[in-house]
Every structure is written in C-alpha cells, then in structure tokens.
Amino acid sequence: MKRTLLFSLTALLLSSASAEIRIGVVISATGPAASLGIPEKNTVALLPKKIAGQDITYIILDDASDTTTAVTDTRKLIQDNKVDLILGTTTTPASLAMIDVVAQAKVPMISLAASEGIIAPVDTKKRWVFKTPQTDAIMAAAIVDHMAKNGIKTVGYIGFNDAYGEGWFAELQKNAAAKGIKIVGSERYNRTDTSVTAQALKVAAAKPDAVLIGASGVPGVLPQKALRDRGYAGKIYQTHGVANPDFLRVGGKDVEGAILPAGPILVADQLPDTNPNKKVGLSYVNQYEAIYGKDSVSTFGGHMYDAGLILQKAIPRALKVGKPGTAEFREGLRAAIEGTRNVIGAHGIFNLSATNHLGLDARSRVMVVVQDGTWKLLK
Amino acid sequence: MDLAQLFDPAIFPVLAADGLTNGAVYALLSLALVLVFAVTRVIFVAQGEFVSFGALTLASLQLGKVPGTLWLVLALLAISAVVEGISQLRQGQGRRAGMVLLSALGISAGLWALLTWLAPLKLALPLQVLLTLLLVVPLGPMTYRLTFMPLREASTLVLLIAAVSLHLILSGLGLAFFGAEGSRTPAFAEGQITLGQVQLSAQSLVTILVSAVLMLALYFFFDRTLAGKALRATAVNRLGARLSGISPVRAGYVSFTLAAAIGALSGLLIGPSTPLSYDSGFLIGLKGFVGAIVGGLVSYPVAALGALLVGLLESFASFSFSAWKEVIVFGLILPVLLWRSLTTRHAEEEE
Numbered sequence: 001m002k003r004t005l006l007f008s009l010t011a012l013l014l015s016s017a018s019a020e021i022r023i024g025v026v027i028s029a030t031g032p033a034a035s036l037g038i039p040e041k042n043t044v045a046l047l048p049k050k051i052a053g054q055d056i057t058y059i060i061l062d063d064a065s066d067t068t069t070a071v072t073d074t075r076k077l078i079q080d081n082k083v084d085l086i087l088g089t090t091t092t093p094a095s096l097a098m099i100d101v102v103a104q105a106k107v108p109m110i111s112l113a114a115s116e117g118i119i120a121p122v123d124t125k126k127r128w129v130f131k132t133p134q135t136d137a138i139m140a141a142a143i144v145d146h147m148a149k150n151g152i153k154t155v156g157y158i159g160f161n162d163a164y165g166e167g168w169f170a171e172l173q174k175n176a177a178a179k180g181i182k183i184v185g186s187e188r189y190n191r192t193d194t195s196v197t198a199q200a201l202k203v204a205a206a207k208p209d210a211v212l213i214g215a216s217g218v219p220g221v222l223p224q225k226a227l228r229d230r231g232y233a234g235k236i237y238q239t240h241g242v243a244n245p246d247f248l249r250v251g252g253k254d255v256e257g258a259i260l261p262a263g264p265i266l267v268a269d270q271l272p273d274t275n276p277n278k279k280v281g282l283s284y285v286n287q288y289e290a291i292y293g294k295d296s297v298s299t300f301g302g303h304m305y306d307a308g309l310i311l312q313k314a315i316p317r318a319l320k321v322g323k324p325g326t327a328e329f330r331e332g333l334r335a336a337i338e339g340t341r342n343v344i345g346a347h348g349i350f351n352l353s354a355t356n357h358l359g360l361d362a363r364s365r366v367m368v369v370v371q372d373g374t375w376k377l378l379k
Numbered sequence: 380m381d382l383a384q385l386f387d388p389a390i391f392p393v394l395a396a397d398g399l400t401n402g403a404v405y406a407l408l409s410l411a412l413v414l415v416f417a418v419t420r421v422i423f424v425a426q427g428e429f430v431s432f433g434a435l436t437l438a439s440l441q442l443g444k445v446p447g448t449l450w451l452v453l454a455l456l457a458i459s460a461v462v463e464g465i466s467q468l469r470q471g472q473g474r475r476a477g478m479v480l481l482s483a484l485g486i487s488a489g490l491w492a493l494l495t496w497l498a499p500l501k502l503a504l505p506l507q508v509l510l511t512l513l514l515v516v517p518l519g520p521m522t523y524r525l526t527f528m529p530l531r532e533a534s535t536l537v538l539l540i541a542a543v544s545l546h547l548i549l550s551g552l553g554l555a556f557f558g559a560e561g562s563r564t565p566a567f568a569e570g571q572i573t574l575g576q577v578q579l580s581a582q583s584l585v586t587i588l589v590s591a592v593l594m595l596a597l598y599f600f601f602d603r604t605l606a607g608k609a610l611r612a613t614a615v616n617r618l619g620a621r622l623s624g625i626s627p628v629r630a631g632y633v634s635f636t637l638a639a640a641i642g643a644l645s646g647l648l649i650g651p652s653t654p655l656s657y658d659s660g661f662l663i664g665l666k667g668f669v670g671a672i673v674g675g676l677v678s679y680p681v682a683a684l685g686a687l688l689v690g691l692l693e694s695f696a697s698f699s700f701s702a703w704k705e706v707i708v709f710g711l712i713l714p715v716l717l718w719r720s721l722t723t724r725h726a727e728e729e730e
Contacts, residue, residue, distance in 0.1 A: 030551070032658070034559030161702055188702040192659035194404070194649050197397040198697035201390060218561040218654045229580070230393075246560035250654045 020055040021315065021324045024077030026088035026098070027112075031065025032191065035217045035244060037090040039288075039301035040112055044087075046287050047308035052316040054324060063089050070094035071101055078105045084330055087307055088112055090300075092163060095131075103128050106327060108334040110307045112300075115167060119357035130337055130357045132306040134263060134347065134364050139240050140171035142261040142365050143212065146378075148179040152210045152235065155181055156203035158196065158223040159214025161188035168214035168239055184208045191219045200226035210234050216241025221251040224258060235259060240365070244298035248373055258370045259378070263347035265302045267368055270377040277363070280309070281346045299347070306345035313343055385699060392577040394694045400583040400652075402690020403590035404645045408667025409674065409686040410597060411638040416676045417614035418627075418634040420535050421527055424542040427664025428549035429642025431657055433515050434650035435553065436643075438562035440507045445498045447556025448514045453487050455521040460484075462525065490514075504565060512643055519639025520632045527635070528628060546661065553657030561656035564647065586648045593644065594683060597637075601679075606633060614677075666693070666708065673715050675723070685715075 025044055028037035044058050059081050063070035070089050077083045078101065085108050089095055092115040099118070102109040103125035111118050111131040119131050147155065157172060159165030165188055176183055184206040187199035200223055203211055211234060213223045220242040227236060238260040247255065264271055268281030284305045288297045314336035321335075322328025340359060343350040348364025367378040385391065408426055415423040432448055439446035460483030467476035490513075497510060526541050533541075568581035601607040612620040613630040621627055642664075646655065649663070666689050673685025689708055696707040 030554055030559075034554060038559055161705070187697075188704075189697070190662070190705060192656070192662045194401055194653045194659075194663060195397055195694070196697070198394055198694050199701050201393055202384075202698050202701075205384070205390070217559075218656065221563070221654055244560065246558075246562075250561060250563045252563075 020057055021051070021085075022057050022059065022081055022083045023311075024074070024081060024083035024086045024088075025058050025060040026063050026070055026073045026077070026086060026094075027060060028065040028090035028094070029062040031063075033065040033090045035246065035298075036112075036300040037062075037065070039244075039298045040088075040090060040304045042292055043288065043301035043304040043308075045291060046284070046305060048312055051312055052319055054315070054319065056315075058087075059083065063094055065091055065094070067091075067094045067097045071097050074098045074101045074109075078102070078107055082325060083107065084324055085109070085311070085333060087304065092118065092167075095129075099125050099129050107330055108337060110310070110337070112303045112307070115163075116358075122355055122357055126357065128334060130310075130352070132303045132310070132345070132347065132350075132358070133300075134240070134360055135358065136167050136171050136239075138360065138362070139261040139365055140168065140175050142362075142367060143237050143239075143259075144172070144175035144179050144181065146259065146261075146367050147176075147181055147210055147235075147237070150235070152181060154184045154206075154208040154210075156185035156187075156206055156208035156211040157183060157214060158187045158189065158199050158203055158211065158227075160216070160219075161190050164216055164241065165214045168212070172212055172214075189223065191215075193219075193222070196223045196226045197230070199223065200230050200232070203227070204230045204232040208234060210237060212237040212239075214239055217244060218242075218246050218250045220247060221255055224251070225254040228254060240299070243368075243375070244300070245295050248370065248375075251370075252373070255370050256373075260368055260370075261365045262368050262375070263299050263302060263364060264366050265346040266299050267366060267375050267377040268346075271366075276344045277346065277348060280344050284346045302346035306343075306347055306350070309345050310337060310340050310343050310350060313340060385695060390698070394698055395691065396577050396579050396583060398691035398694030399687065400586050400690070401649075401693060402687035403587045404649050404663070405667045405670050405686035405689050406683040407590050407593060407641050407645050407686075408664055409670035409682040410594065410679055411641040412664075412668055412671040413674060413676055413679055413682045414610070414634050415638050416671070418610055419523075419527055419531065419538070419631045421538045421542055422535070422668075422676075423638060424539070424661075424664070425522070425546040425549055426638060426642055426667065427660030427662070428546060428553065429515060429518065429639050429660070430646040430649070430663050431553055431557075431655050431660035432518065432549070433511060433643030433646030434564055434655040435557040435562055435646075435657065436514055437507055437511045437564045437647060437650060439557065440498055440510060441501070441564060443499045443501045445494050446511075446514065447552070448518075449490065449494050451552060451556070452490065452514055452517055452521075455518065455525065456483050456487050456490075459521050459524045504567070508647060511647065512640065515643035515646075516636060516640045519635040519637070519642075523631050523635035528631060531627065531631065550658050550661065553660075557657050559656070561654035561659065562650075563654045564650035566651035580652070582651050586652075589644070589648060593641070597679075610634060666690075669709065669712055672712055675719055 027041045029041045049056055061073040063073050086102055087110050090112055092113040095111040095113040095118045108128050114133050114136055116135040116137055119129055157169055159168055185203040187203055189196045189199055213220055220238055224236050236258050238258045240262045243262045243266050264277040265281040268278055271278040285297050317336040318332035321332025338352050340350050340352040348360040350359040352359035368375045369378050411426055415421050436446040436448045460480050464476040464479045526545055566582045567585045570581045572579050572581055601611055609625045610630050612625055613627055617627055667686055669689050670686025671682045674682030693708050696704040
C-alpha cells in the first residue's frame with residue numbers, strides 16, 4: 001500500500017519532467033480479483049525503467065476489481081497524466097469497458113485479462129488493444145486434449161457462478177463436442193460459498209470419468225474436497241486460475257492429483273533446457289522472489305512481465321516514428337506492438353499480427369499435476 | 380426429474396445434514412443480529428466481518444505469524460482510550476482520564492508481548508483458539524465505543540449507514556492483514572461418523588453441537604441472569620429500562636461483545652470446512668440476516684428457525700438449481716416481508 005503511494009507520488013513528481021515515456025497501469029489490487037492483481041502490481045517494479053535511453057515512468061491506479069473504477073482510472077491516466085500506453089487491467093469485464101476509452105483517445109493498451117473477446121475480432125477499436133495472458137480457449141483445448149488422450153468419455157463440470165465459470169463452460173462444451181466427450185453434469189457455485197456438497201453430490205451421482213472445476217484461486221479447493229469426500233474417484237481437472245501458492249497451501253492433501261494447464265513459468269525449473277521459456281521464466285521468478293520473498297511468485301505477475309518484454313522491443317521502434325507524448329508516437333507504438341515477432345516471454349513466445357493481438361500458440365501452456373504438495377510437469 | 384432425485388435415500392440425508400450444518404452457523408449469526416438490533420437499533424452489517432476475522436486470525440496463528448488483527452486491536456484501543464480520556468477530562472475527572480490511558484497502555488503492552496511471544500510457538504489448537512477470541516472479541520465493544528455509542532440517539536438510517544461503512548473499513552483492513560486469498564483452519568475433529576443412513580463429518584457434528592450449546596447458553600443468559608434480563612428490558616423499552624436504572628450504554632457494550640464473540644466462533648466453526656477469505660464473511664452474515672428478517676428482527680427462536688431454513692433451502696437449491704441458488708435463498712425475504720407487512724400492525728419508531 002505504502003509502496004504504491006510512494007511510487008505514484010514519485011511518478012507524479014516526475015511527470016512534470018519531459019522526454020520520458022509515461023505508462024499508466026490499471027490493476028485490481030483490491031476486491032475479488034486482488035489475488036491476481038497484487039502479483040501483477042508487484043511486477044511493475046521489475047519492468048524496464050529505461051528503454052533506448054528514455055526514462056519510463058509507471059503510474060499505478062487500483063480499480064478495486066470494479067468496471068466503473070477501471071474506466072475512470074483509464075480516463076484519468078489519459079487526460080491528466082497524458083500516458084502513452086495503458087497496462088491492464090486484471091479482469092475481463094473491466095478490460096472490455098476500457099476499450100472504448102483507449103480507442104477514442106488513440107492510446108494503445110495491453111490487457112492482463114483472460115478472455116479472447118478483449119482482442120478479437122480486431123476492428124477499428126480493438127486495433128488499439130493487445131493482451132498477454134493465454135485465452136481460456138488455448139487452455140481449454142489443452143485440458144480436453146489431455147482428457148481425450150486418457151480415454152475419458154464423460155465429464156462433469158462445477159464452476160463459478162460468474163463470467164469465469166460461464167466462459168469456461170462454453171469452452172468446455174465447444175472442445176468436448178469436437179473430441180466426442182459427453183458432458184453429463186454442469187453445476188455452479190459462488191466464490192464465497194461455505195459448502196458445495198450438494199453440487200458435488202449431483203455431479204458424482206452422474207458418474208463422469210472426469211470432472212472439470214472452473215474456479216480461480218483458493219475457492220477451487222472446495223469442490224475438489226467435496227467430490228473426494230463423497231467418494232468420487234475419477235480424474236479431477238482444474239483451470240489455470242488456481243495456479244498460485246495459496247491454492248496448494250490451503251488445499252493441502254485435498255487437491256493432490258488435480259490436473260491443470262498452466263503457463264510454462266509455473267514449472268520453469270522442471271522444463272527441459274531446450275525450452276526457450278525456461279530462462280526467461282526462471283529469471284522472472286528469481287527477480288520477483290528476491291524482492292517479495294521465497295515462494296511468493298504466482299503465474300499472474302508473469303503476464304505483466306511479458307508486457308514489459310514486448311515493450312522493450314516495441315518502444316525503440318516507436319521512437320523512430322515520433323516523440324513520446326505525441327499522437328505519432330502512440331500510433332507508432334501501436335504498430336510496433338502489433339509487429340512483435342519472436343519475443344520470448346515467461347508464458348510463451350509472442351508473434352503478433354494485424355489479426356492476432358495475443359500471438360501465443362500451444363507452446364504457451366503445459367499440463368501440470370499437483371503431486372506431493374507441489375506442481376509437477378506432466379510429460 | 381431433478382426434484383424426484385432430491386428425495387433419493389442416498390441423497391436427501393446428505394443434503395439435509397449439509398444444510399443443517401450451514402444453517403446452524405447462520406442461526407448463530409441471526410441471533411447476534413437480532414440481539415444487536417433489539418438493544419441498539421443497529422442493523423449490524425459488519426457482523427460477517429467478525430466471522431472472517433475469527434477464521435483468518437486463527438489461520439495466521441497456525442502459520443506462526445502474528446495476526447494483523449493485533450494491530451487493529453491496539454489501534455482501536457489507543458483511539459478508544461484517547462476518546463474516553465477526553466470525555467472524562469471534559470467532565471472534570473482528570474484522575475480517571477489518566478487511569479483510562481494508563482490501563483489502555485498496560486493492556487496494549489500486555490497483548491503485544493503475549494502475541495509476539497506466543498504466535499511463533501505454534502501452540503496447541505485450543506490455546507490458539509483462545510488467543511483468537513482474545514483478539515477478535517474486543518473488536519465488538521471497541522467498535523461500539525467508537526461508532527455506535529456516540530450515535531446512540533441517531534436514527535436507524537444513520538446507524539445503518541455507519542454499520543455499512545464499518546463493514547467496508549473492516550473488510551478493507553482484512554485484505555491488508557490477511558491478503559487476498561483465503562485460508563482454511565484445522566478441524567476440531569477429524570473423521571466421519573455414521574448415524575443410520577447419514578454419513579456426517581465429525582466437524583459438522585461439532586458445528587451443530589457447539590451452535591446448539593451456544594444457543595442454550597444464550598437462552599439461559601437472557602432468562603436467568605441479571606445482565607441478560609437487563610438486555611431484554613432495554614430491547615423492550617429503552618426509556619423504561621433507563622428509568623429503572625439500566626444503562627443503555629452498558630447494554631450496548633454487552634450486546635456488541637456477544638456479537639463479536641458469536642461471529643468469531645462461527646468463523647472458527649466453518650473455517651475447517653471451507654476456505655474463508657477476507658470478504659467471505661459478508662455473504663455468510665447476510666444469510667444470517669435473512670433468518671433474522673424471518674424472525675422480524677425481534678424473535679430469537681423464529682430467527683434461528685428461519686436461519687436453519689435458509690441453510691436447508693440453500694443446500695437443496697444447490698443440488699437442483701445450483702445457478703439459481705443465491706436468487707432462491709435471498710428471494711425468501713420477499714414472501715416473508717409481504718406476509719409480515721400484511722399481518723403485523725405498523726409500530727411507530729419510538730423517537
């Protein structure tokens with residue numbers, strides 16, 4: 001908290017100086033998405049402070065996981081702080097709402113939210129919008145592939161009763177249909193529920209070969225525990241939303257055996273040396289943990305780090321087009337980000353184009369299993 | 380088809396047991412809400428925060444960390460002591476003001492020393508539970524001292540607004556103290572117990588038993604003890620109670636202390652079965668509130684029954700229409716309000 005304040009204060013003081021690039025950061029450091037937003041905010045300290053001789057200033061605002069606040073923050077950053085780029089925000093609904101604002105002001109934006117809808121299809125507005133996290137579509141395809149390879153014919157679903165849970169169910173339906181896997185149950189619960197016994201009972205009663213839990217963070221523990229308590233013995237899949245240390249800490253032996261897709265950074269040290277993401281991933285983990293303590297890193301901050309890596313390559317090219325603070329520079333920056341080729345990030349390799357504003361492929365995820373209280377790479 | 384499956388002998392008892400376990404906790408909270416409302420006219424929105432603070436304080440102790448709650452208690456203690464000291468000084472009681480400040484200083488130092496000494500030792504569970512209660516329960520009377528006591532003549536609406544802001548402040552502090560992710564506390568009892576058809580986790584049984592014992596204890600407190608009778612008298616008629624020598628302020632202190640204790644205990648009871656995060660208390664408290672509304676915010680037994688009904692309804696709705704569960708549970712308020720507004724005569728507020 002104090003750190004942010006200090007950070008924004010220095011940022012404000014510095015913003016009066018010229019010949020620097022100002023980047024506005026909108027992040028959900030409080031509210032329901034805080035477990036994702038906090039590591040993202042922490043990662044800003046690891047982003048480049050100087051690119052091609054230009055000082056970079058980051059101005060961080062918290063949107064409290066709220067759509068309206070995110071839009072207000074974005075307006076403020078663009079109008080008052082005259083930023084050249086917006087990084088953020090954490091959640092999909094808020095990122096979607098920010099599109100109109102950045103498109104109108106012609107300021108490029110790199111979102112850290114999951115949904116594909118933020119960047120696709122690229123139109124006159126979404127020209128300005130990019131993102132770094134893998135889409136649910138990439139991750140869901142990985143899960144269903146794994147299911148098909150392991151002979152799973154029927155699957156049950158228990159997910160959040162919100163956009164996250166619904167989005168995952170839609171992806172599951174699409175991918176399962178393509179692989180001939182039947183969905184035999186679909187239940188919802190809330191992040192703050194004290195019990196999912198009833199939902200687990202119903203899904204278990206349909207006897208699916210596997211169950212997918214569409215939840216993020218610690219609340220993902222609850223359905224898995226309830227299913228095991230009811231004697232369910234099939235495979236349990238989780239989404240990459242649970243890939244943080246708290247999930248393991250709280251879940252303990254209840255989440256053993258959970259299978260999930262994740263960015264390669266989650267198991268960076270277990271990757272083969274030939275994997276290009278290994279070096280970047282480990283370097284991010286080491287830098288982060290040097291500041292915030294051992295085992296503090298989660299995959300979500302990696303999306304912010306990847307945005308920094310993309311900028312590292314894009315800003316020098318944009319500087320050839322115009323001076324920071326001008327419309328030419330922002331258009332140049334937009335084009336330069338769109339022209340990103342072979343940037344090796346913590347989560348994958350980015351190859352953007354005029355029609356693909358994410359640019360990640362199947363190399364951006366690995367399958368992981370929870371084993372002996374830690375993440376184990378599945379070969 | 381769904382509804383027929385509900386009454387399957389393999390399913391119904393499990394759902395009922397699950398509903399009763401949650402219902403028991405909602406019932407405790409609904410009693411606290413009725414108590415606080417009856418005595419102080421505060422619709423205590425922040426009741427749920429005590430639930431998360433209870434569970435998360437214990438979780439911090441489990442990790443051998445000094446819980447952030449300590450700093451809140453110390454800060455509130457300091458502010459309360461200064462406020463109290465000033466009001467004593469104004470009444471010309473300089474000596475008393477000094478006493479208040481000194482004793483607050485003593486208690487703070489004692490608490491701080493105790494916690495920093497004991498927290499890293501990872502004591503046995505019962506001792507940690509005691510430490511947790513020692514930290515969370517004082518939050519009740521202190522928040523009363525700082526927010527609701529100075530407002531005690533204000534209208535119900537002002538009190539409600541104060542309660543909402545207290546909720547927002549406490550949940551914000553909860554995020555700062557305990558982080559964004561939830562925690563789970565260890566179970567008081569491990570294993571499964573089979574009662575006829577029903578398989579019950581030992582923890583559910585503990586929850587139901589402890590809730591029942593607490594409710595009985597509350598009954599005896601209100602029925603047999605002087606302090607309890609004073610609370611009831613204040614609830615029935617504030618002015619009359621004051622005329623017969625009962626201090627409404629003291630009644631307020633007692634009811635907020637009880638509310639905090641009940642909240643913290645509820646948190647400890649559900650903490651093992653579900654990960655609680657800084658913001659999960661609010662919804663749990665809200666479900667207790669639905670129960671309290673069923674009891675018209677005056678009747679303890681009806682509120683408790685209403686809360687049990689909420690728990691059962693929630694469990695059955697989760698099974699049959701999980702996506703609509705919350706709508707069904709909170710929708711329960713509508714027919715109850717309609718029925719109450721048709722059957723009860725409108726009583727004027729006393730001020």
